[in-house]
Amino acid sequence: MDARLRVAVIIGSTRDGRVGGSIGRWFVGCAARRADIELEVVDLVGFDFPSCYPEEMTESMREFGRVIGSADAFVVVTPEYNRSFPASLKQAIDFAYDEWHAKPVGFVSYGCRSRGHYAVEALRVVFAELHVMAVRDEVAIDLMTLGEDGIPPDSADVAVTTMLDQLAWWALALRDARANRPYIA
Structure with a gap:
């Protein structure tokens, strides 16, 4: 088995003029x-x-499910919209089910002042229902602190390391567990 972990970085905002693309690129x-x-x-x-x-899955839905199924772990990049996460992200999450099971997720969130905290708390509940292990630490960015280049302050790099260390630990443990014993939901 390849020792490297396959991590899907899901950029959840689809709004025109979104910041999610640049935050996602910075994180990657x-x-x-x-x-x-x-x-x-x-x-x-x-x-x-x-x-x-739809009654039958579309090719985009199947492709999303394939990506989720082949990943060992996930990082969700999400904005906070009205104290929650975007509908586009919820819709995508719902297009997969078994593919999420017994895998870990980490979060990169952003918003004004709250740093996306409420979006992450709402996502933790959704992912718990899907049998996904949410890591404790997150990367939370206050949009008011972004530089002119749209890059978070250097202090966010420490949060990235901490979150990824936790994600990698859980991803290895759960990948080994799934290989030794099929997960039963």
Whole structure:
């Protein structure tokens, strides 16, 4: 088995003029310095999801499920909209089910002053229902502290390291557990 962990970085905002793309690129740049993970960016803007849940899955839904199924762990990059996370992210999460089970998730959140904290707390509940282990530490960015280049302050790099250390520990433990004993939901 490849020792490197496959981590899907899910960029959850699909709004025009969003900050999520630049926050996601910054995070991937930080995370790419690690030798123990292989990153796959899953930007929801690039998926042609139906506006209503169809009777049969579309190709975009199947592709999203394949990406989630092949990942060992996830990092969700989410804004905070009205004390929660965006509908586009909830819709995508709901397009997979078994593919999420017994894997860890970490969060990179952003917002004004609250740093996306409420979005992450809402996501923790959703992921618990999907049998996903949410790591304790998160990367939380106050949009008021971004530099002119749209990059978070250097102090956020420490949060990235801490969150990824926890994510990697859980990803290895759960990958080994799934290999030795199938997970029963």
